[in-house]
Amino acid sequence: MTRTVLVVGAGFTGAVIAERIASVLCNRVILIDRRDHVGGNAYDCENDAGVIIHRYGPHIFHTNAPRVMDYLSRFTTWRPYEHRVRGLIDGKFIPLPFNLTSMELVFGMREGGRLNKLLTDEFGIGVKVPILNMRKSASPDIRRVADFIYERVFLHYTLKQWGMAPDELDPSVSARVPVHLSRDDRYFQDSFQFMPAEGYLALFQRLLDHPLIDVRTGVRFEDLDGREKFDHVVFTGPIDEFFGHRHGPLPYRSIRFENRTSVATRPVQSATVENYPTPPAEHPFTRSTEFRLLTGQDDIGWTTQAFEYPEPYVVGSNEPYYPIPCEESRTMLRRYRADADRLSNVTFAGRLADYTYYNMDQAVGRALACFEKEIAPRMNIRQVV
Numbered sequence: 055m056t057r058t059v060l061v062v063g064a065g066f067t068g069a070v071i072a073e074r075i076a077s078v079l080c081n082r083v084i085l086i087d088r089r090d091h092v093g094g095n096a097y098d099c100e101n102d103a104g105v106i107i108h109r110y111g112p113h114i115f116h117t118n119a120p121r122v123m124d125y126l127s128r129f130t131t132w133r134p135y136e137h138r139v140r141g142l143i144d145g146k147f148i149p150l151p152f153n154l155t156s157m158e159l160v161f162g163m164r165e166g167g168r169l170n171k172l173l174t175d176e177f178g179i180g181v182k183v184p185i186l187n188m189r190k191s192a193s194p195d196i197r198r199v200a201d202f203i204y205e206r207v208f209l210h211y212t213l214k215q216w217g218m219a220p221d222e223l224d225p226s227v228s229a230r231v232p233v234h235l236s237r238d239d240r241y242f243q244d245s246f247q248f249m250p251a252e253g254y255l256a257l258f259q260r261l262l263d264h265p266l267i268d269v270r271t272g273v274r275f276e277d278l279d280g281r282e283k284f285d286h287v288v289f290t291g292p293i294d295e296f297f298g299h300r301h302g303p304l305p306y307r308s309i310r311f312e313n314r315t316s317v318a319t320r321p322v323q324s325a326t327v328e329n330y331p332t333p334p335a336e337h338p339f340t341r342s343t344e345f346r347l348l349t350g351q352d353d354i355g356w357t358t359q360a361f362e363y364p365e366p367y368v369v370g371s372n373e374p375y376y377p378i379p380c381e382e383s384r385t386m387l388r389r390y391r392a393d394a395d396r397l398s399n400v401t402f403a404g405r406l407a408d409y410t411y412y413n414m415d416q417a418v419g420r421a422l423a424c425f426e427k428e429i430a431p432r433m434n435i436r437q438v439v
């Protein structure tokens with residue numbers, strides 16, 4: 055008997071799980087998304103000027119997982135792309151993550167060289183040092199440099215991004231962008247750094263091009279006709295929403311994207327992404343992305359930059375983008391997870407359902423593991439919903 059699985063959410067998590075259920079288990083999948091398109095936050099499209107943009111913020115693919123790379127390579131070819139970011143520090147755009155070159159650009163060759171020696175003597179050449187660790191050094195000289203970097207790179211950016219200082223947030227957040235005691239000015243050092251050659255939407259369309267997958271966009275889980283029966287449900291939306299916020303709303307940060315399009319035969323930014331770790335009175339946004347530098351679309355007379363204005367998430371009025379890792383959210387999450395564990399015919403997975411700050415490759419890895427370990431073994435169970 056062919057079973058039918060409902061998958062809620064057509065981002066990487068939902069789409070990969072849908073593809074696995076259809077291809078491996080040969081079960082029918084109904085994949086819904088409340089947005090009018092597939093792709094989740096990785097969705098890309100052309101704007102009125104013909105510039106390819108990422109509607110929900112710039113998405114740079116990078117991974118160290120050959121398994122994720124092999125899997126996605128069935129649905130796309132790739133264009134090599136190494137991401138670089140410059141941050142505005144004391145009026146100059148300098149390489150971020152802050153590295154040995156940044157130090158010389160900020161302090162001059164002589165003083166920068168002295169400080170670089172201090173840092174590499176203490177931590178080692180090529181090492182990545184989270185800023186919160188560097189600030190705990192026993193050396194007063196290093197603590198002074200660390201305080202400088204903390205203030206100029208992390209403090210205002212993080213206050214704008216999260217509404218909290220780096221030392222009030224889970225240390226994993228600022229550790230995503232450690233000080234890098236190296237000359238390598240790439241934002242990531244992963245072994246695979248590529249962009250899908252024809253974009254993310256094309257990748258999703260191929261992923262979902264299967265006779266057993268029925269994609270329905272513009273459909274909310276809560277509006278489904280209760281008469282339709284499913285053998286299993288995979289939910290990749292916000293876990294607190296699924297349970298009607300019964301333990302309170304999990305906190306998220308949201309972002310308002312302001313896209314500015316101008317006539318330009320050449321790129322206007324110093325790098326694909328320019329960060330503004332400056333106080334909000336100077337720049338109310340955190341970063342700007344020039345899409346053509348990311349997508350390789352250089353035969354076009356226009357350019358579009360996306361400026362990011364972080365804001366609190368308000369249920370129903372903007373998007374829940376970033377789970378906020380803190381003690382309060384962890385406590386609430388434990389309650390939702392306990393509720394989820396009691397529902398044997400619903401599987402929760404993804405950045406919103408796991409309430410975890412996954413990159414795309416982690417979301418794909420999680421989806422593949424979830425299919426193998428949780429969904430496939432459970433597929434003999436009775437109907438739900």
Ligand code: FAD
Nearest residue numbers: 063065066067088094095111113114275291404405413414
């Ligand atoms: P999502 O992509 O969020 O998909 C969930 C889907 O579920 C959404 O489409 C939503 O509409 C749908 N949904 C939710 N609730 C319901 C409901 N009740 N009914 C119907 N549909 C519903 N990762 C990287 O690797 N590199 C990057 O550069 C990068 N940049 C990012 C920038 C920003 C601003 C953000 C927010 C994230 C970024 N990420 C990046 C992370 C990346 O977006 C996630 O890893 C990925 O989107 C996770 O996929 P997902 O399917 O779990 O969630």
Ligand code: UDP
Nearest residue numbers: 141207208211212215227228230231329331
């Ligand atoms: N961060 C910062 N200054 C920067 C870049 C990053 O303070 O110039 C901190 C900030 O807290 C941010 C976190 O490091 O939220 C992670 O940065 P990343 O670039 O990974 O952010 P994402 O792409 O996930 O939004």
